[in-house]
Amino acid sequence: KQEVTQIPAALSVPEGENLVLNCSFTDSAIYNLQWFRQDPGKGLTSLLLIQSSQREQTSGRLNASLDKSSGRSTLYIAASQPGDSATYLCASNHFGNEKLTFGTGTRLTIIP
Amino acid sequence: KAGVTQTPRYLIKTRGQQVTLSCSPISGHRSVSWYQQTPGQGLQFLFEYFSETQRNKGNFPGRFSGRQFSNSRSEMNVSTLELGDSALYLCASSLASSGTGNYGYTFGSGTRLTVV
Numbered sequence: 346k347q348e349v350t351q352i353p354a355a356l357s358v359p360e361g362e363n364l365v366l367n368c369s370f371t372d373s374a375i376y377n378l379q380w381f382r383q384d385p386g387k388g389l390t391s392l393l394l395i396q397s398s399q400r401e402q403t404s405g406r407l408n409a410s411l412d413k414s415s416g417r418s419t420l421y422i423a424a425s426q427p428g429d430s431a432t433y434l435c436a437s438n439h440f441g442n443e444k445l446t447f448g449t450g451t452r453l454t455i456i457p
Numbered sequence: 458k459a460g461v462t463q464t465p466r467y468l469i470k471t472r473g474q475q476v477t478l479s480c481s482p483i484s485g486h487r488s489v490s491w492y493q494q495t496p497g498q499g500l501q502f503l504f505e506y507f508s509e510t511q512r513n514k515g516n517f518p519g520r521f522s523g524r525q526f527s528n529s530r531s532e533m534n535v536s537t538l539e540l541g542d543s544a545l546y547l548c549a550s551s552l553a554s555s556g557t558g559n560y561g562y563t564f565g566s567g568t569r570l571t572v573v
Contacts, residue, residue, distance in 0.1 A: 379561055387566060388463075388547055394561035434500070443488055443553055444513050445562065447500040 347372045349437060351448035359456050362425050366451050368418040368435035375437040378411050378418045379445070382431040389434065393420070397440075425455045459483065461550050461565035469571045475536040478568045482529050482550030489531040490562065491523060494545040503546075506531055507553070538572045545569050 348371045358364050368378070376397050381389040393402045393409040395418065401410040408421040418435055432452045436445040462481040470476050482489050490513075491503040502515040506525035523533045529550075535542055546569075549562040 377561070381564070386545075386569070388461075389549075389564040391561055391563060436500075442513060443490060443505045443507075443551065444502045444515070445490070445492075445500075445549075446502070447492075449499050 347375070347437060347439070347446045349435060349446050349448040351433075351435060351451050353451060354449065355452040355454070357454040357456060358425060360425060360427060363421065363423050364425055364453075366420040366422070366433050366453070368420070368448055370416050370418075370437050370446075372439070373413045373416050374439060375413065376440040376442075378409075378435060378437050380407075380409050380418075380420050381434045381436065383434060383450070384431050392433075422453075427455045427457050429453060430455045461548055461563050463546075463548050463565035463568050465568060466566065467569045467571075469573060470538050472538055472540060472572055474538050475534065476538060476570060478533045478546055478548075478570075480531045480533070480548030480550075480565060482531070482548075483563055486550035486552055486563070487529050488551040488553040489525055489529065490549045490551070491531070491533050492547045492549065493517075494547060494567070495543075500547070503533065535570075540572050543570060543572045 350369045378395045380392040395411040406423040411418045432450045434450045436447045464479045488507045490505040494500045505513040509525045520536045525531045545567045547567045549564045552560040
C-alpha cells in the first residue's frame with residue numbers, strides 16, 4: 346500500500362527566499378507524481394506533473410524533481426512571494442490505476 | 458476553457474438524510490474521480506468512473522455511491538448521512554482513456570458538506 350509523507354507539516358519563510366518542499370513515497374513503482382496547491386477552503390490547483398519517464402518539470406518559479414529509486418520528490422520555489430502562501434500537496438498514482446494517493450501536505454506561509 | 462464544475466458549493470444536511478453532489482468535467486475528459494477531504498484523514502479516494510463504468514473504488518462504506526452519465530457528468534450520493542461525513546468533497550477529471558494513469562488531474566472547487 347502506497348504511503349506518501351510530506352515533511353514539514355508547516356513552514357514559514359521570509360519573502361524572497363528560495364525554498365524546498367519534500368515528498369516521500371514508499372512504493373517506487375509510481376507512474377506519475379503531481380504537485381498541487383490548495384488555498385483555504387478551496388479546491389486543488391495543479392502545479393506540476395512529473396511522468397515516470399521524467400526527472401523534473403519546471404513552470405515559472407517552480408521546479409519539481411522526481412527520484413523514484415529513493416522514493417522522493419521535491420518542489421523548489423524560487424524567490425518566494427506572499428501569494429505563494431498555501432498548502433502544498435503531492436500525490437502519486439500507479440500504472441493502470443487512476444487513484445491518486447495524497448500526502449498530508451505542507452502549509453507554507455511567506456512572511457512579507 | 459471551462460474547468461471542473463461542482464455543484465452545489467455548500468450544503469447543510471441533517472443526520473439520516475441523503476445527499477447528491479454533481480460534477481461536470483472539463484470538456485473531452487471522460488475520467489471522473491471523487492475524493493473526500495477531512496482535517497483528520499486528509500484526501501481520501503472514493504471512486505473513479507470512465508465511460509459510465511466504475512473502474513476503481515476506495516475504502517468507503519456502501520452508503521457512498523456514484524454514477525456517470527453518457528456526457529461524462531458524474532454524481533455522487535451519500536445515504537443515511539452521519540456527522541463524520543462532514544467534509545469537502547472534491548471531483549477531478551482527466552483525459553485518461555485506457556486507464557494508464559498517464560495524465561494529470563484537474564480538480565473542481567469542491568462541495569462543502571456539513572452534517573448536523
